[in-house]
Amino acid sequence: xxxxPLEGTDPESVGPxxxxxxxxxxxxxxxxxxxxxxxxxxxxxxxxxxxAHDADFRERFRREVTAARSVGGTFTAPVxxxxxxxxxxxxxxxxxxxxxxxxxxxxxxxxxxxxxxxxGVGLAQALTAIHxxxxxxxxLKPSNVLLAADGPRVIDxxxxxxxxxxxxxxxxxxxxxxxxxxxxxxxGRPIGPASDVFSLGSVLVLAATGRAPFDHAEDGGAPSAxxxxxxxxxxxxxxxxxxxxxxxxxxxxxxxxxAQRPSPAELxxxxxxxxxxxxxxxxxxxxxxxxxxxxxxxxxxxDPVRVAAPVDPxxxxxxxxxxxxxxxxxxxxxxxxxxxxxxxxxxxxxEPVDAAAARPSRRALLLxxxxxxxxxxxxxxxxxxxxxxxxxxxxxxxxxxxxxxPSPARSTRAPGVPPAPLWTYRLSSSSAGSLGMAFSPGLLHxxxxxxxxxxxxxxxxxxITKDAMAYHLAVAGGSVSYGTIADLITVDAGSGAVLWxxxxxxxxxxxxxxxxxxxxxxxxxxxxxxxxxxxxxxSGLPDSGARTGKGIMALSRKDGSMLWNQxxxxxxxxxxxxxxxxxxxxYTDSKENLVARSLADGAQSWFATTDxxxxxxxxxQDGLVFCSVEPNGLQxxxxxxxxxxxxxxxxxxxxxxxxxxxxxxxVVYAVxxxxxxxxxxxxxxxxxPSRVVAFDAADGTELWHVExxxxxxxxxxxxxxxxxxxxxxxRGIHAVDVVNRRLRWTFxxxxxxxxxxxxxxxxxLLIAVQGDRVMALPPE
Numbered sequence: 001x002x003x004x005p006l007e008g009t010d011p012e013s014v015g016p017x018x019x020x021x022x023x024x025x026x027x028x029x030x031x032x033x034x035x036x037x038x039x040x041x042x043x044x045x046x047x048x049x050x051x052a053h054d055a056d057f058r059e060r061f062r063r064e065v066t067a068a069r070s071v072g073g074t075f076t077a078p079v080x081x082x083x084x085x086x087x088x089x090x091x092x093x094x095x096x097x098x099x100x101x102x103x104x105x106x107x108x109x110x111x112x113x114x115x116x117x118x119x120g121v122g123l124a125q126a127l128t129a130i131h132x133x134x135x136x137x138x139x140l141k142p143s144n145v146l147l148a149a150d151g152p153r154v155i156d157x158x159x160x161x162x163x164x165x166x167x168x169x170x171x172x173x174x175x176x177x178x179x180x181x182x183x184x185x186x187x188g189r190p191i192g193p194a195s196d197v198f199s200l201g202s203v204l205v206l207a208a209t210g211r212a213p214f215d216h217a218e219d220g221g222a223p224s225a226x227x228x229x230x231x232x233x234x235x236x237x238x239x240x241x242x243x244x245x246x247x248x249x250x251x252x253x254x255x256x257x258x259a260q261r262p263s264p265a266e267l268x269x270x271x272x273x274x275x276x277x278x279x280x281x282x283x284x285x286x287x288x289x290x291x292x293x294x295x296x297x298x299x300x301x302x303d304p305v306r307v308a309a310p311v312d313p314x315x316x317x318x319x320x321x322x323x324x325x326x327x328x329x330x331x332x333x334x335x336x337x338x339x340x341x342x343x344x345x346x347x348x349x350x351e352p353v354d355a356a357a358a359r360p361s362r363r364a365l366l367l368x369x370x371x372x373x374x375x376x377x378x379x380x381x382x383x384x385x386x387x388x389x390x391x392x393x394x395x396x397x398x399x400x401x402x403x404x405x406p407s408p409a410r411s412t413r414a415p416g417v418p419p420a421p422l423w424t425y426r427l428s429s430s431s432a433g434s435l436g437m438a439f440s441p442g443l444l445h446x447x448x449x450x451x452x453x454x455x456x457x458x459x460x461x462x463x464i465t466k467d468a469m470a471y472h473l474a475v476a477g478g479s480v481s482y483g484t485i486a487d488l489i490t491v492d493a494g495s496g497a498v499l500w501x502x503x504x505x506x507x508x509x510x511x512x513x514x515x516x517x518x519x520x521x522x523x524x525x526x527x528x529x530x531x532x533x534x535x536x537x538x539s540g541l542p543d544s545g546a547r548t549g550k551g552i553m554a555l556s557r558k559d560g561s562m563l564w565n566q567x568x569x570x571x572x573x574x575x576x577x578x579x580x581x582x583x584x585x586x587y588t589d590s591k592e593n594l595v596a597r598s599l600a601d602g603a604q605s606w607f608a609t610t611d612x613x614x615x616x617x618x619x620x621q622d623g624l625v626f627c628s629v630e631p632n633g634l635q636x637x638x639x640x641x642x643x644x645x646x647x648x649x650x651x652x653x654x655x656x657x658x659x660x661x662x663x664x665x666x667v668v669y670a671v672x673x674x675x676x677x678x679x680x681x682x683x684x685x686x687x688x689p690s691r692v693v694a695f696d697a698a699d700g701t702e703l704w705h706v707e708x709x710x711x712x713x714x715x716x717x718x719x720x721x722x723x724x725x726x727x728x729x730x731r732g733i734h735a736v737d738v739v740n741r742r743l744r745w746t747f748x749x750x751x752x753x754x755x756x757x758x759x760x761x762x763x764x765l766l767i768a769v770q771g772d773r774v775m776a777l778p779p780e
Contacts, residue, residue, distance in 0.1 A: 003033060003297075006304050014044050014090050015083055020301050033095065033301070041298060042080055042092040052088050056466060061089050068093070070133040075126035077146070077155045096153045097298060098291050101207060102142035108286040110210045113243050118282045119145075119152050119207055120249065120271045123200050124264040126154040131193045131264070138191070140199035141180040142206050147283060149291055178228040179212045183256050186232045187575060188471040189518065194258035197267065201253025205239065208246055213237030213254065233575070246271075418735065418745035421775040422765070423459030427452070428772070435769055436473035437760040438480065440493035444767055445480050446774065447473045453480075453496060456765060459776060463496035474522035477557060481519050481527045488516035488529055490560065500560035509538045514553065514565055520578040520587065526554040526563055526599070528585055530576065533567070552585075552602060566602035577617040579625070581639055586618050588627050594618065596642060606642030610635070617716055621663035621697045632657035634670050636700060646700030654688040660716040662724060664738065667703065668695045669724050673712035686711065692724060692736050704741050708734055720761035720779040725768075727757035733768055733777075747777065 003021035010032070013019060017034035024031050029048040035041050051057045061084060068079045068091070081092040101119075105111070111119065123145065130137050137144075139156065146153045178186065182198035185191050205213040214231035215238075237254045239247065249270035255261045262270060283291070428450050436447030443462060444454045447470035453462040470482035479499055481490045488502035504513045517530035533549030550572045553565035571591070578587035584605065585597045592612060596605040610616070611630035619626045624645055629635035633649035650656050650672055659671040673690030676683065690708040695701065710731040717726045723744065726734040732748030749770060758769040766777045 003301070006032075011046075012304075014046055014088075015081065015086075015092070017042060017044055017081075017092060018304070019044070020304050033298075034092070040080070041095045043077075043095045045091045045093075047089045049088065058084070058089065061091075065091055067133070067135055071135065072129050072133075075122045075151055075153055076129060077153050093155070095298075096146040096148050096155065097295050098146045098148040098153070099287070099294070100143045101145040101147055101152075101203065104147055104287050104290075105142070105206060105210055107290070108284065111207045111287075112284060113208070113245050115283055116204055116208045116243075116246060117271045119147075120200070120204050120246075121268050122152040123154065123203065124267045124271070126152070127193070127196050127200065127264040130154070130196070136191060136193055137196050137199075138185070139177060139180075140196050140203060141177045142203055145203060147287060147291070149283070149288065151282065178232070179215055181229070181232055182258070183233045184258060186229045192258065193263075194261045197253050197261045197264065198255075198258075200264075200267070201250050201261075202237075204246065204250050204253070205237065205242060208243060208250075209241040211238075211241070213239060416745055418747040419778050421777055423776050425454050425459045425461070425774040426772055427769075427774060435758045436471050436482065437758065437767060437769070438473040438475040439760075439762040440475050440478065440480070443493060444762075444774075445473055445475060445493070446769075447471055447482055451480075451482060451491075451496070453493070454774070456762070456776070459774075462494075465491070465496055472519045474519050474527060476522035476527075477524050479522075479557065481522050481529075481557075483516055483519045483529065488519060488527070488555070488560070490527065490557070502555055502560045509536060511536050512549075514551070514562070516553075518576065520552075520576065521580045521585065522557060523580055523599070525557060527557055527560075528552070528554050528578070528580075528599075531565060552597065554599070554602060564602045566597070566604070575615045577615045579618045579620055581620060584639060586620070586625050586639070588612075588616050588618055594625070594627050594637060594642075596639070608637050608642045608644065616660045619661045619663045619668070621668060622666060624697060626661045626663065626668055626697075628658070628660070634658040634661060634668075634695075636668070636697070645698075648695070648700055648702075651688075655684050655686045656688055656690065658693075659712070662717045662719045663697065664719050666697050667738075668697045669693070669717060669719065669738070670695070671708075671712050671717055671726055672705075673708065675711050692717070692726060694738065706736055706741055706743060708736075708743065709746070710734075715756065716759070718759040718761045718766060720763065720766050723766075723779045725759055725761070725766050727759055733757060733759070733766075744780070749773065749775075 004023070006019060006022060010019060010022070010030075014032065014034060017036055019032045019034050021033045022030060023033050023043055029046045029051070032044045032046065033041065034044045047057075047061060051061075065079065065082045065084055072078070077093045077096050079091060079093050083090050099107070123140075127137070127140075137154065140154065144154060144156045146155060180199045180202045182191060182195035185195050202213050205211070214228055214235065239250065239254075242250060249262075249267060252260075252262050252270060253267065281288070427446065427448060436445070438445045438447075439456075440453075442456055444456055446452045446454065447468065449467065449469065451465040451468035451470040451473075453464070454460070455462050468482065469484050472483055474481045475493060478493050479490050480493050481488065483489075490499045490501075491497060492499055502516045504515060513534045513536055515532045515534050517532055520528045520530065522528065529552070531551045531553040533551055535549075550568045550570065551565050552568060554563040555561065556563055573589045573591045576587045576589050578585060580586070580599070583599050585599055585602075586594065588594050588610060592610050594608040594610050596607070597603065598605055610628050612628040616628040620639070623639055624636040625639050626634065626636050629644075629647050629649070632652060633647055635647040636645045637643065638645055648658065650658060654674075656672050656674045659673065661668050661670045663669070670693055671690065672693050674686040676685045690710065690712045691705045692708065693705045694703040696703055708726065708728075710728050712726055712728045712734075715727050717724050719725075719738070722737060722739045724736045724738050726736060728734065732746050734746050735744040736742070737744045747768070756770075760767045761779075764779070766779060768775045768777055
C-alpha cells in the first residue's frame with residue numbers, strides 16, 4: 001500500500017523529526033512517517049489543533065504517553081519520544097515495518113495454522129507486558145496488530161486504561177471496536193485483562209479464516225454495528241472455518257465468562273510453547289515479500305512525498321450545520337447529515353441457547369437492560385469503524401461538553417408531516433451502544449462517556465461531569481446515582497455536585513469485600529445495584545485465584561451506607577433490566593429469568609421463567625409485570641406471586657416477534673415485527689408486515705393493531721401522551737396515534753450512519769438519540 005502524500009497544511013517537521021508521508025488519521029489526529037537526523041524512522045502522532053487547546057485533553061494525553069512508555073516487551077511498539085506540553089502535542093513510536101493484520105488478510109488471504117500459532121504466542125506475550133504495566137489495551141483488533149518479519153507488534157494504547165480505574169477516554173478518542181470487544185466491554189460492565197484475551201481470540205479467528213467470529217453478513221452485506229454488539233454479548237462465535245488445531249485455544253479465549261478465559265501465559269501453552277514467538281520465516285511468502293518491498297520503499301524514501309499543490313480551503317465543500325432542516329416530498333423531516341444472570345442465579349440454571357439455530361436471533365434486543373437505563377444490557381461509548389466497515393462522517397466537533405441548537409420556528413404542519421426537533425444537543429461522543437437516560441424536574445440526564453444534565457426547556461447544558469462512564473442511571477428524590485469502573489456515586493440532580501460515593505468496608509486479611517457494580521434503580525429510601533463479593537488474600541488484596549461471588553445490594557440514598565446485600569447464584573448473569581414497585585425489585589436477565597426481591601431485605605420472593613436470553617425491560621401495569629416469553633412472545637405475570645396471568649406468542653412462520661412492551665392506562669402496547677437477518681448463510685425475511693398491537697392489560701385480549709410500513713428494531717416503544725413512538729432499524733421513528741389508531745408520521749434524520757435509536761419520554765416530550773445527536777420532539 002503506497003504512502004499517502006503530505007498536504008500543504010502538513011508541517012515540514014515535528015520536533016526533531018522530518019515528516020516524509022502520512023500513515024493515516026487516528027482518533028486524536030494525524031499519524032506521519034518521519035525520520036530523525038540520525039536516520040531513525042518513526043511513526044509520529046500529532047494531536048488535532050482543537051484538542052491541543054483543551055486542558056482536560058492534555059492531561060489525558062500525558063497519561064497516554066505515560067501508559068505507553070510503561071509498556072515493555074518484544075511485541076509492542078515502544079515510545080521513543082514525545083512533547084506533551086508544546087503548542088501541538090505529539091508522540092513518536094518506533095516504526096514497525098510490516099502491514100496491519102487486517103491488510104495482510106485482505107490482500108493475501110488467511111494465514112496458515114503455524115503462522116496463526118506464532119501470532120497468538122506473540123500477542124499473548126504482548127498482553128503480558130501490557131498487563132504487567134497495570135493497563136488493559138481495550139482495543140486489540142486486526143488493525144492494531146502489525147506483522148513484522150520477526151514477529152507481531154501490538155500498537156495504539158490510545159484507549160488503554162489503568163487497572164486501578166484511571167479513566168483515559170476523551171472527546172474523539174475511540175473506546176473499542178464492535179466486532180472485537182469482549183461481552184463485558186460491549187455490555188458496558190467493568191473490564192479487566194481477560195477482556196483483552198477475548199479480543200485476542202477474535203483476532204486469531206480473523207487471521208485464520210479471513211472473517212471475525214461475529215462478522216457473518218446480513219443481506220449480502222456487512223453486519224451493522226448494533227448487530228455485531230448483540231452477537232458479541234449473546235451469540236456463539238462462528239468457528240466453522242477455524243482449523244481444528246486452533247480450536248481449543250480460541251474457544252477458551254472466547255468464553256463469555258471472563259473467569260473461564262485463559263491468562264496470556266496459559267494461552268501460550270494452549271497454542272504450543274514450542275512455537276517460537278519471534279523468528280524469520282514465520283509469515284507466508286506473499287506477506288514476507290510485501291514486507292521486503294515495503295522495506296525497500298522506506299529505505300529509499302529521502303524526500304517528503306507531497307501533493308502537487310496545497311489544498312485551497314476556499315474550495316472545500318460547504319458543511320451543513322447541525323440545525324439545518326428540510327422536508328422531503330414524502331413528509332419526512334431530514335436534519336443536516338451528520339458530516340449498550342440471574343439465570344439460575346436466583347432461579348434454576350438453564351442451558352445456553354444455540355445462536356446458530358434456524359430461527360432469527362434477537363439481535364435487535366441489543367439494548368435491553370439496566371433499570372432506569374433507556375436501552376441497556378450494558379453500555380458502550382463511541383468507536384471508529386476501520387477498513388472492514390463504513391465509518392461515519394461527523395460534523396465539525398461541537399464545543400467541549402456538547403452544544404444545543406436553538407428551537408426552530410413552529411409552524412402548522414400538513415397531515416403526515418413530522419415535526420422538526422424543538423432543540424438539538426450534541427454529545428461529546430457517539431452513543432452507539434447503551435445510553436443512560438433519566439429525568440428529574442426540568443432536566444434530562446444523559447449517561448455515556450460523560451454524565452450531562454440538559455435543560456428540557458431549550459436543550460442547554462446545565463452541568464457536565466467529564467469521563468463519568470455512566471451508562472446506567474437511577475434518579476430519585478433530586479439525586480442521580482450511577483456506577484463507574486471503580487465507584488458507585490450519587491450526585492445532586494440540579495448541580496452535579498457529589499453527595500456520596502459508596503466505599504466498601506476496609507479490607508480484612510482472608511476476608512470478603514463487597515464491591516459495587518451496575519446501578520439498577522432507586523427510590524426515596526435506597527439505591528439498588530449489582531455487587532461482587534471479592535475474596536481477599538492474607539495481605540488484604542483481592543485474591544486473583546479465588547472466584548468472585550455475585551450479589552445484589554441496597555445502599556441508603558442519604559449517605560450510601562449498606563442497608564442489605566444478598567448473594568446470587570454463581571452462574572448469575574450481569575445483564576439485567578429492572579423496575580420497582582412500592583415493595584418489590586423486579587428484574588429480567590439474559591439467562592431466562594424474571595426475578596422478584598423484597599425491597600426490605602433483598603430476599604428473593606419468586607422467579608418466573610421467560611425462556612428468553614434477552615434482557616427485556618420489565619413493564620409494570622395494574623399489578624402485573626410484562627416481559628418476554630418464548631417462543632417470540634409476551635407475558636403478563638402477577639407481581640404478588642409470580643404466576644403467569646396471560647401470554648401471547650407469534651406465529652413463527654411469519655418470522656415476527658414481540659418487542660419489549662410499553663404501558664398506558666389499562667393497556668399494554670408491543671410491536672410485532674422483525675428484521676431480515678442472515679444466520680449461517682441462510683437469509684430470513686419477515687413474511688408479514690410489522691404492526692403495533694394493543695392488548696388489554698388484565699387478560700391479554702387484543703384490542704386493535706396498526707400496520708407499520710417498515711421492518712422495526714425490536715427495542716422498546718415509548719408512549720408519550722397519546723402517541724406511541726416506535727424505533728426502527730434504519731427508517732427513523734414511527735409515531736402511532738393510539739386514540740385514532742393510525743400512523744401519524746415518520747421522523748428521520750437523514751444521517752448516513754447505521755446506529756440504533758434510544759428513546760425516552762417524560763410525559764411531555766420524546767427524547768430521541770442517534771449517534772451523538774440528542775433531539776426533543778413534541779408528542780403530536
